[in-house]
Amino acid sequence: MTNKIPLVVIAGATASGKTSLGIELAKAFHGEVISCDSMQIYKNLDIGTAKPTHSEMQGIPHHMIDIAEPSEDFSVKKFCRLAGEKIKEVYTRGKLPILVGGTGLYIDNTVLATKFSAPKRDEKLSEELLCYAKENGNDALFEILKKEDPEAALTLHPNDTKRVIRAIETVRTTGKTRKALDEESRPSESPYNYLYMAIDMDRATLYSRIEKRVDIMLRDGLLEEVQKYILPQMKEMSTALMAIGYREAVWYFKGLCTYGEMLSLLKRNTRRYAKRQLTWLRGNNEVIWLESENAFSLARQLIKERILTNEDTN
Numbered sequence: 001m002t003n004k005i006p007l008v009v010i011a012g013a014t015a016s017g018k019t020s021l022g023i024e025l026a027k028a029f030h031g032e033v034i035s036c037d038s039m040q041i042y043k044n045l046d047i048g049t050a051k052p053t054h055s056e057m058q059g060i061p062h063h064m065i066d067i068a069e070p071s072e073d074f075s076v077k078k079f080c081r082l083a084g085e086k087i088k089e090v091y092t093r094g095k096l097p098i099l100v101g102g103t104g105l106y107i108d109n110t111v112l113a114t115k116f117s118a119p120k121r122d123e124k125l126s127e128e129l130l131c132y133a134k135e136n137g138n139d140a141l142f143e144i145l146k147k148e149d150p151e152a153a154l155t156l157h158p159n160d161t162k163r164v165i166r167a168i169e170t171v172r173t174t175g176k177t178r179k180a181l182d183e184e185s186r187p188s189e190s191p192y193n194y195l196y197m198a199i200d201m202d203r204a205t206l207y208s209r210i211e212k213r214v215d216i217m218l219r220d221g222l223l224e225e226v227q228k229y230i231l232p233q234m235k236e237m238s239t240a241l242m243a244i245g246y247r248e249a250v251w252y253f254k255g256l257c258t259y260g261e262m263l264s265l266l267k268r269n270t271r272r273y274a275k276r277q278l279t280w281l282r283g284n285n286e287v288i289w290l291e292s293e294n295a296f297s298l299a300r301q302l303i304k305e306r307i308l309t310n311e312d313t314n
């Protein structure tokens with residue numbers, strides 16, 4: 001245990017207060033934040049991804065933000081490699097690494113140091129699935145994934161056709177789910193002495209916070225961000241367009257919905273995303289749930305007891 005790098009993990013649904021909790025803990029324990037969000041890695045996409053502003057960071061260094069172009073196809077494998085390097089770097093400088101984010105797939109594989117096996121491609125099957133999607137729609141293809149690998153479906157959007165096809169292809173060519181393959185490619189134990197915590201909040205309060213966040217995003221210029229960075233490069237930004245907020249705004253600009261319909265869809269889809277995040281987290285029995293009302297005091301005590309028992313915790 002003593003040879004392992006200490007790592008604090010703060011997870012939870014969107015709008016649950018992960019960012020502020022991570023910053024407060026970093027201030028309390030001389031830590032630095034490693035963002036674990038699949039969309040905050042992209043440059044210029046700030047409002048729709050809810051990146052913390054410079055003032056919100058309160059002087060705490062944040063890593064794994066603005067490291068890729070929106071047109072870049074950024075895999076979980078690449079993310080975990082870079083995040084692992086950053087965790088080690090932060091610790092080597094005498095700081096406590098604090099992994100903060102809502103992308104469960106990225107968090108779990110970073111914490112467990114997954115190496116990722118790469119099943120051989122079946123180009124014929126891939127083409128068949130692509131044709132099926134074109135003929136029957138992306139939702140029909142996604143239903144296949146939900147039946148064959150429901151856990152993978154929790155991590156993907158129906159319109160992310162490339163990754164949906166790859167997930168189905170993996171199951172059919174190997175007979176194993178993506179999660180099963182990842183587990184096989186992990187080391188016998190994690191290189192981290194990690195504490196995995198998530199913020200728990202009653203559903204009504206969470207949904208109210210989500211709706212307020214959406215209103216704030218629109219007030220702060222979400223549509224202007226889409227006009228400036230998304231619309232001019234739409235063909236090159238398929239990955240970024242999977243993010244909730246951007247795709248609904250694009251529908252609005254294309255005349256596929258009214259402003260009011262866009263607002264309603266954005267709030268509904270964000271609530272659904274939050275539900276998927278919580279479903280993922282509740283499937284992990286290592287997660288320690290923190291009541292939102294006293295999350296900081298609970299997390300602070302747990303860090304002292306389980307992570308920094310032999311160190312100065314102030």
